[in-house]
Amino acid sequence: MEENTTEAPIITTKRSLNSRIFYGCIILLLAIALGSIHYVYVSQLFENDRNFSHLSDLEREMSLRTEMGFYYSYYKTIVQEKPYIAGIYKLFYDKLVEYPKEVNAFNRFNIHPEVLIGSVYRYFEQWLTTNHKECHMVDRGEGRTPVKSCVGVGVPVIFYLEAIWGLAGVTVAALFLHATVLSTSILGGALAVLQYFANHAECTRVQWAPNERENFALPFLLLQGWLQTLQLRARRTAFHLQLPILLLNSISLLFWQFTPFIFLTQTAIFFVMEQLKIIDAKFLFVFIHNHFCSLHSAAILLQGNDMLKSSLHTCYFFVITVYCLIGSYTRIKVENRVNFYTESFLVVLRLCITILAAFYLRNVFGDTNELQDAHVWDILYSKFTDYKSFHTLIYTCSEVFDFLPVSSIVNMSKTLLVPFVVIVFFNVINFWMDDAYNRCEKEVMNIVSKKEKDDEDSGIENTEAVRDDKKKSIENVDVFVLYMRSLKIEPALFYNLCQMVVYGVMAALVMRLKLLFSTQMCIVSSLVMTSRFHIVPKCISKYINVLWVYAIVIVPILMQLAENVKQEMSHVGEFSDFPQEELLEWISKESAVGAFAGSMPVLATVLLTTRRPVVAHPHYEHDDARQRAYAVYKVYGKFSSQHYYQEMTRLKATHLILEPKYCYGKSGKGCSFEYIWDVEVPALKSNPKLCHVLLTEPVEHFYPVFKNEHYTVFRIYDVGVQYMPRTFST
Template sequence: MEASPGEVQDDSKDRKSFGRKLLIFTLLSGLAYSLGYIHYKYVSHLFENDRNFLYLSDLEREMSFRTEMGFYYSYYKTVVEEKPLLAGMYKIIFDKLVEYPKDVNTINRFNIIPEVIIGAMYRYFEPWLNSTQYRECHMVERGPGHSPVESCVGIGQPVFFYLEVIWWLSGLTVAALFLHATMLSQSVLGGLLAVVQYFTNHAECTRVQWAPNERENLAAPLLLLQAWLLTLQLRETSNNRILKLEILTLLINILCLLFWQFTQFIFLSQLVIFFVMEQLKIIDVKTFALILYSHFCSLHTAVLLLQGNDMLKCSLYTTFLITISMYCLFLSYLRIKVQSHLDLFVETWLVILRVSLVLCLSWYLKKLFSEYLQVEEDSHVWDILYSKFTDYKTFHTLIYTCSEVFDFLKISSLVNMMRSLLIPLVLVSCVNVTCHWRRSATERCAKETEDAAERDRKQGHKNDDEDSGIENNTDIVPKKEPTKIYPLLLYLRNLQVESAIFYNISQMIVYGVMAVLVMRLKLLFSTHMCLVSSLIFNKKYYTLPKSFSKYVPIMWAIIIVPILTELSKNITKEMSHIGEFNDYPQEELLLWISKEAGAGAFAGSMPISATIMLSTRRPIVTHPHYEHLEARQRAYSVYKMYGKFSLNDLYVELNKYRATYLIVETKYCYGRSKKRCSFEDIWDVEAPALKSNPKLCHTLLTEPVDHFYPVFRNEHYAVFRIHDFSVRYMPRTFDT
């Protein structure tokens, strides 16, 4: 049987369409990979320039991971070094080092899943990596007075394998940004503009080159991928593709929750945005329910994999998800059909009431869950926010707010983004989109009004023709009243807001509020601004008259010049930064601890404690992961050494945690701050009654005292052995 010419033509069209889609997919994938690879090389080069990492010893490399970085890296080191792998997993589930003398399930308490995954990957590839092809060692001279050290390089070294994964994740950030921007703007030029703006505002968008393994740097590419998948899902019409996107979104959601504890607040903002969109009928209940389903499943899976993380179980994200899920199941059908101004007024107030009730009920459930489970892990978050707008200050809020990254967003950041035209392009894009929606609604209203008038006119002519004029006609058809049109209702009915663009702009605004409150979060805001700026290339939203369209390339040639100028300046500035890491006093301290210090736990500041646990594998009392009530209490007790308390108060606190050694740092004892953020200033706020007392650390460093016996001292650190009162020395007696 021969095929008809029509069928042959259809097959030819399908093959051409498939070939075209395959070509576009290949080109976009290749371009995304290339841009990601450029960023991978760029950040790795900046990191090497900053620390001269290739020529450091293993101990110096570990010391260069300050504070939280060293804390997280220590768990990767445990997974890599312990044989077999299950022994490493046992050690991190029953960790006896991090909060001596108790055992801590670090998978439950800390977000160290990335370290476990990367460590397991290294162990899997270790047979291939343990060869001269992937590892090379050499001796490095360190100048007079310092012995040479051996330095091994290559991904066969665990630390380089760890960093290599992080650099590739940073490359994924740029690749995801390009794909998301290209899809959002329907233009490859839009995707390229977003990437150019990302590099131009690199210092505002990421700090992976300075702090590689901070949690936000690991979660950022996944959050971008998740936003991209959500945008695709909002634009997709095929049920089969929506299901596939839903599964991918679910998997990415799980990883985001596992990688960064702050993800719960980002997902909370997402759910609030989508709930408002459903209330405004920008999306339907079915789409909203699908998004809720992916969040519901990912939350439960993340809690299971984190072995019941208390902060996540009792989060506002969890209770809000429960509340709006109940709304979708039982109350979503209770909506008024708006047919008059009175209906519109009532429905408007009902929307406000529903949103308010959901938020209040979610907050109440959170308080209820927290009290029932006795969880206070995130109480410091609300204290910090409260302290930013009031005079409320405590030791814990000052520890955060005195840090630059937790301060308000700096004006200089906004100036930089203005200079690179990022903020102007975002504003123009938002105005263009809003004007397009308004203009389209106005045009549809005019057309619908004309159509209604035409129908009424035709109906009137029909009635006139049917009127016979005979007075005794009993079958007179009454004339139909003209269609009554409410202009406001007509406009709202024809206002079609594109859900994907509305979501991305709303998410950018939420990120902006977060960044203003906490400067550390500006990377989310700046990156999303780069994404939204791509809309300037979507010709669909141009507000210019068609007669000016031929001048658009000239306009872009003028605009791109300052952007490229700022790009060149920024890259030159970042590449010109050359540094070299060394910290000989800390190295001396760590070598003394490893070789001469006896058994026992060390109490000290959070940064040095993390380094001691990483490099010497000795137990510590405090650590930098502050998102736990007991961790904050331990830090409060140990940091009393920089206050004006009595020696006995400090001794009692340290003895409670069975600390054997106390480390005092001169920079914290005698350091001053223009912002009144030295530890002396912080303790004067926390304990004003003790202002007149001498500093405890000064007493320890200058006078011989009971209970604290100096055993090590250099220019930056002093170590004291803490006498244990539980030991009693009785005189020997002899019978005569």
């Protein structure tokens, strides 16, 4: 008997362990399968859009416009420079991107994804080019010479893109894992992925802009959110999860310059949770310590990036750290209404103090490091007022920096994503309130039962006086305080709902961030598959089979999914830009040595394809980069040619690329360069546009050396300076 009793728990434990391992393997296999589907899907969409496999190397590089070409140029440097250390050296001392100034690209541009992918390619280069590369000739039509096109992962650009498609697959796998943990249901994870595909255009743009920074960082942010949710769901600090979270935090900070803002919101949510006693102080300490380590490791790998060191996230993090060391022991135990109101006031006070202290530290650090990031606040200010300037209009005239359009909400409503989230939001809150009410009622009944038991034990008869005494004792119980103490809010649900709300505010202000909002909505929508949070009210679910309701509501999602996938797959295009190809070939073969000025998109392409130095670039976050772009774009304003020549001389530019579309382009939103410069410098409003003067009249210092239908290149030099050949008498 003793042997049997001792073996039974062991057998049960082994079975439960085996079942958990089996369940985990099923979830992992499903995540990999769903990620693989997305990997194939986005790569096919990209191929359909550009016919990428039939383009030449030059055309492929030209198709990566603006920031995409700018970032890819660093990958190209790593791949092409021999030896490898020479490529790394060129990134530390980049003389091409802001000529003649040397720039530490590691410090400024979040190029670690390109360095990592390029390094992997270099390691396997010989094997890849031997076994995974095929070339063929492509006929481009009458009047155009055939071009050589190579396919396979042995081609550097295709290897680069394959890494991006792989990360897109990780995004969906992480989404499934996160939703499965949050909803405690595989069906919930499947619904989240279904919603992601049904709202694909709202959730990602990786298929159109592959190497934007968010496409590298989002998979790791989702994995980090999954592990945070797993830890919150366990209601304890799982120390074995801290190292993976630390690594994911560091990678996210390295890969995307916007990540500090996301971690700022995460830190604020965890601090609010601690203040509301949803998590304990120990949980907050572990969270802060993890972010402390990841922040410092990222700062080291970014070569002491000033924007990161002086970010609002760093300052708020520092303030919360001080609070954890000092202020966390000043909490009041709530036992009556006076305690409750006092603690509520202190919670609000602590929140206000930490926010104000963070902004104060941000100003101090910004002044110390001489950072000028006022343009961020200027952009937000311009969205709600009539304030306009060159820099704010450059941002707000771009569609991706506009407000979230109503069409996005309509599209997400058609797939029932918005209705699901709204229902989940109210059902979860209602569940918490009902649960608190039941707990409170049970506590009151326990108090009554205890009173009756005490009376029985004391031998007192249940007279009217005793009943009055019981009634008074119940009335003395503060039901409100008892109810608030009975309110048990689940940390994982609270965190994910709050994160969704914060992402929603961010997306409403900047449409580019809607990918965070819509993806988080997909995760939250998984809760409709949790039995505790029915999609229909409990009063109705008593009388109908909830499974039938799920089956009915899935139908419109599948219909919209099929329609959206068909629409995306039906888009077929082919990249072609012969005027720009002529320009780039002329620069490579015919132009003199020197630095180029022009619009940011064309300069990124010139930098990538010709490896010529440029004086401005599309990475607009740094103040010096903004001032350089400001000076170059004056050609589309109404300044004098002499003033512009002085600006180009200061920047050491020897060539100017002028685009008539920017000179004569019109915009219904008031975003033409003529309008922007009239707003910026109204005193010059009556002057002719400098670009028009350059295109129609001979102008001193600016001499046209190349022209086609889309581009005109001017050689910039002082005609008074002449170089005479040395003569020798014989």
